[in-house]
Amino acid sequence: MRRFMRFVGASLWVSVRGRPAYYAWLGFLLVLVAIGVHAYAEQYEYGLITTSMRDPVSWGFYIGNFTFLVGVAAAAVVLVIPAYLYHWKPIKEIALIGELLAIAAIIMCIMFVTVDVGSPLRVWHMVPFFGSPNFPRSLLAWDVVVLSGYLGLNVLIATHILFRSYQNRHYSKRFAVPLIMASIPAAVAIHTVTAFLFSGLPARSYWNAAILAPRFLTSAFCSGPAIILVLLQILRRTTRLKVADEALFKIAELMAYAMFINLFLFGAEIFRDYYSATHHVMHYEFLFGRGNYGDSSIAPYAWFALFASITAFLLFLIPKTRKNLITLNIGAVLIYAGVYIEKGVALVIPGFAPSTLGEIYEYAPSSIELRVSMGIFAFGAILFTLMVNVATAFLFKNPELQDNHDSDEVVGPGSRGG
Amino acid sequence: MKKLPLYPSEPVQTGESRRGFLKMMAQAAGITLLASCDAETRERFFQQNFRELSPAQLRRAIARMERDYKDQYGADVRVGAEPAIDGVIFAYALDLSRCIGCRRCVHACVWENNLSRDPEIHYITVLEMEKRHGVDLHHADAYYEADQVPREGHFYFPVACQQCDHSPCEKVCPVGATWKEPDGVVVIDYDWCIGCRYCMAACPYGARHFNWATPTIPKGELNPDTHILGNRPRPKGVVEKCHFCLQRTRNGRYPACLEVCPVGARKFGNLLDPDSEIRQVIDTKRIFVFKEELDTQPKFFYFYEA
Numbered sequence: 013m014r015r016f017m018r019f020v021g022a023s024l025w026v027s028v029r030g031r032p033a034y035y036a037w038l039g040f041l042l043v044l045v046a047i048g049v050h051a052y053a054e055q056y057e058y059g060l061i062t063t064s065m066r067d068p069v070s071w072g073f074y075i076g077n078f079t080f081l082v083g084v085a086a087a088a089v090v091l092v093i094p095a096y097l098y099h100w101k102p103i104k105e106i107a108l109i110g111e112l113l114a115i116a117a118i119i120m121c122i123m124f125v126t127v128d129v130g131s132p133l134r135v136w137h138m139v140p141f142f143g144s145p146n147f148p149r150s151l152l153a154w155d156v157v158v159l160s161g162y163l164g165l166n167v168l169i170a171t172h173i174l175f176r177s178y179q180n181r182h183y184s185k186r187f188a189v190p191l192i193m194a195s196i197p198a199a200v201a202i203h204t205v206t207a208f209l210f211s212g213l214p215a216r217s218y219w220n221a222a223i224l225a226p227r228f229l230t231s232a233f234c235s236g237p238a239i240i241l242v243l244l245q246i247l248r249r250t251t252r253l254k255v256a257d258e259a260l261f262k263i264a265e266l267m268a269y270a271m272f273i274n275l276f277l278f279g280a281e282i283f284r285d286y287y288s289a290t291h292h293v294m295h296y297e298f299l300f301g302r303g304n305y306g307d308s309s310i311a312p313y314a315w316f317a318l319f320a321s322i323t324a325f326l327l328f329l330i331p332k333t334r335k336n337l338i339t340l341n342i343g344a345v346l347i348y349a350g351v352y353i354e355k356g357v358a359l360v361i362p363g364f365a366p367s368t369l370g371e372i373y374e375y376a377p378s379s380i381e382l383r384v385s386m387g388i389f390a391f392g393a394i395l396f397t398l399m400v401n402v403a404t405a406f407l408f409k410n411p412e413l414q415d416n417h418d419s420d421e422v423v424g425p426g427s428r429g430g
Numbered sequence: 431m432k433k434l435p436l437y438p439s440e441p442v443q444t445g446e447s448r449r450g451f452l453k454m455m456a457q458a459a460g461i462t463l464l465a466s467c468d469a470e471t472r473e474r475f476f477q478q479n480f481r482e483l484s485p486a487q488l489r490r491a492i493a494r495m496e497r498d499y500k501d502q503y504g505a506d507v508r509v510g511a512e513p514a515i516d517g518v519i520f521a522y523a524l525d526l527s528r529c530i531g532c533r534r535c536v537h538a539c540v541w542e543n544n545l546s547r548d549p550e551i552h553y554i555t556v557l558e559m560e561k562r563h564g565v566d567l568h569h570a571d572a573y574y575e576a577d578q579v580p581r582e583g584h585f586y587f588p589v590a591c592q593q594c595d596h597s598p599c600e601k602v603c604p605v606g607a608t609w610k611e612p613d614g615v616v617v618i619d620y621d622w623c624i625g626c627r628y629c630m631a632a633c634p635y636g637a638r639h640f641n642w643a644t645p646t647i648p649k650g651e652l653n654p655d656t657h658i659l660g661n662r663p664r665p666k667g668v669v670e671k672c673h674f675c676l677q678r679t680r681n682g683r684y685p686a687c688l689e690v691c692p693v694g695a696r697k698f699g700n701l702l703d704p705d706s707e708i709r710q711v712i713d714t715k716r717i718f719v720f721k722e723e724l725d726t727q728p729k730f731f732y733f734y735e736a
């Protein structure tokens with residue numbers, strides 16, 4: 013316990029140490045957080061009237077961001093599978109980064125839901141024993157359970173691995189492997205439950221599709237790794253983390269397959285709606301600005317997202333462009349943008365437009381919504397930066413931090429146990 | 431002012447002792463946390479779900495509400511908690527061939543139920559539909575402005591909460607803040623709702639409305655005769671909707687929208703009473719329910735006289 017406290021102390025100390033550029037980056041993010049907090053104070057004071065949401069479109073940008081980030085959190089852990097179970101070395105540090113990203117993403121998810129509720133002081137009503145969660149009937153109650161479980165799992169795994177490397181020891185297989193195994197179905201679970209949150213509503217035909225959960229998973233397997241691809245290239249420049257190009261190309265290849273399935277499922281849905289040509293097609297018409305909805309304000313985003321996803325798929329499919337860092341990065345950014353629009357705008361808004369009584373309310377996030385969301389993303393970035401700083405320091409043996417007194421097994425960075 | 435007896439409509443068993451113990455511990459921890467606050471703030475914050483309130487807690491909560499409303503609106507408000515009457519299930523029927531789309535019901539409801547004037551909340555949405563298309567939401571206009579109604583070639587389709595038996599809103603609420611009362615009315619505990627608006631996404635009828643800002647009711651216009659699950663003033667950040675005027679109907683009166691209707695298009699009564707007007711309508715008219723394919727089993731019926 014005393015040693016663990018020392019580890020916590022060392023983590024806190026390491027997390028705030030870095031070069032001037034590190035402080036500049038954190039300072040910049042802190043300014044964004046301050047802007048977000050200021051905007052939220054106004055929203056808290058006057059209510060959600062400060063957002064652009066209204067009765068016909070009762071969820072908007074916040075829930076879109078929440079949905080997107082659940083995907084990021086789920087997909088980050090997918091990289092854990094090859095790293096820990098197949099001992100595929102180049103991806104090992106990547107997996108730890110993925111876990112840290114998952115932690116930051118889940119915390120951002122919780123923040124997005126919290127800023128979206130009208131009476132945030134009452135969120136304890138959802139907590140078992142304190143309040144009266146409507147479990148198992150409400151999918152939102154399920155989401156609370158799986159998201160907090162997933163957060164707990166990842167915190168436990170990442171802390172264990174870092175604590176052990178702080179002590180120059182290999183992580184305990186007996187302790188970590190079952191947890192890592194559990195985190196994989198948990199990653200699938202958080203995204204499935206979040207998809208069911210939408211698809212379980214017969215009132216909204218746009219969401220009420222069995223294909224929604226598989227679509228959520230495939231798009232998440234694109235966007236999560238896209239962020240990791242870019243992050244790894246930044247981290248290998250700014251820290252001692254070594255990432256082989258080979259690992260990046262492998263991730264890109266996996267993303268190409270995921271994007272193919274994602275586009276295929278989307279096509280299947282488009283076919284069903286357009287070929288049947290029932291009233292249900294109105295939501296897709298609104299999304300793409302066709303038919304009676306030519307002036308839909310979200311149509312340009314929808315078309316861009318489609319273009320971005322197809323282009324990125326081709327870039328990652330063709331070996332030549334996949335193995336070129338410039339086209340690879342263009343592809344990663346396009347995938348990120350494509351999935352961000354798909355989850356943030358194209359999923360939530362057309363579900364409400366036309367509304368259940370046939371009304372069109374043109375929604376675009378208000379300045380408060382944009383500022384609060386920016387603040388949450390900045391907070392997540394701070395959290396992630398601090399965690400990565402600690403992780404790289406411990407993994408790469410900052411000489412000031414040696415704590416070898418009682419290590420039973422000394423292993424080099426990145427090596428694996430028997 | 432006459433005080434009515436107060437009963438929670440559905441006394442809830444405390445459950446196993448482990449749960450009770452944990453709950454007690456949790457609350458003790460919370461109370462310690464809020465030790466710096468005064469007792470009233472604490473009680474307000476920790477007020478339980480309506481269905482778990484003891485009669486004493488309910489009495490205290492109501493006294494607090496009446497005090498609050500006195501401060502806020504300068505009116506002596508009665509907050510009733512009349513439970514559902516045994517052997518009564520309320521139902522509503524609306525004659526589409528009579529409705530002229532005058533929206534008097536909309537405004538009577540606003541006054542009766544203390545709905546916010548700014549931002550405006552209406553429990554009843556009157557849709558103007560085209561006769562040649564029938565009941566078709568693609569040709570429905572909720573914002574029609576007419577010098578004179580009914581307009582040629584149109585008919586009018588008022589929609590409010592359909593008081594579903596299979597209510598999707600109740601199913602999705604993460605905290606059990608909305609439920610179906612024994613008389614079939616779906617109600618909301620305004621002190622328990624967290625304002626997540628999942629119910630609004632789930633409702634097929636656009637019947638649930640959110641308090642995007644603090645509701646405003648001019649001081650002299652507050653209806654002081656209220657019900658705790660009905661028309662008592664709401665805070666910002668919670669969802670509300672039609673509750674069949676519980677403050678009236680549980681005391682033997684008709685809903686306000688029915689009384690004001692100039693053409694008698696609205697019928698209301700006890701579904702379990704074979705001699706009630708609502709049963710007469712169901713027995714003798716060809717009725718239908720809105721969005722039948724969703725199997726929400728509304729207790730709101732539409733019919734055509736002719």
